[in-house]
Amino acid sequence: MITEIALLNIADGLNNEFENAFSKAQSLIKIQKGFINHELQKCMEAENKYLLIVRWETLEDHTIGFRQSNEYKEWKKLLHHYYDPFPIVEHYKKVF
Amino acid sequence: MITEIALLNIADGLNNEFENAFSKAQSLIKIQKGFINHELQKCMEAENKYLLIVRWETLEDHTIGFRQSNEYKEWKKLLHHYYDPFPIVEHYKKVF
Numbered sequence A, B: 001m002i003t004e005i006a007l008l009n010i011a012d013g014l015n016n017e018f019e020n021a022f023s024k025a026q027s028l029i030k031i032q033k034g035f036i037n038h039e040l041q042k043c044m045e046a047e048n049k050y051l052l053i054v055r056w057e058t059l060e061d062h063t064i065g066f067r068q069s070n071e072y073k074e075w076k077k078l079l080h081h082y083y084d085p086f087p088i089v090e091h092y093k094k095v096f
Helices: A015-030 A059-066 A070-082 B015-030 B059-066 B070-082
Strands: A002-009 A035-043 A049-056 A089-094 B002-009 B035-043 B049-056 B089-094
Touching: A002 A059, A015 A035, A015 A070, A049 A059, A059 A089, B002 B059, B015 B035, B015 B070, B049 B059, B059 B089
Parallel strands: none
Antiparallel strands: A002 A049, A002 A089, A035 A049, A035 B089, A089 B035, B002 B049, B002 B089, B035 B049
């Protein structure tokens, strides 16, 4: 299992719109091969900051499987215009 | 429940030492009031980068309870000299 991490900064004033869009977008990622679970977390210290955590069976389930899927095109349309700046996505492996 | 997030950058060449120290430090945090669980994750893209995730019942269980405890003094002694730079710690609340 690997963990995808993305720190998301949302353009000013669009938090509610983003959360609504994300509630729809979830269904696109949940059906992907290798998807295990996800969380969207909102930062308590910074108003426009969110953390997306997605657990995948393998790195390629995210970087190839999801990103080359038709659902990813929809995911981008729903979500990418809320990000300012565009997020850096990283992958992690559990140590403890 | 809240989630504490810290992106940790470890000084060059000290990853193994840090992981050994963290394996000892874990016992100090696990016994705190309000502690739920934790993960130490290692970045797959950046050699010296780790992500610490700790789930607490309340924000104050971390910011007051743990940080004012005797165990935090030990935690600092074991871990803080590995960080370069010193990490920013943030707290998150689950949206989805």
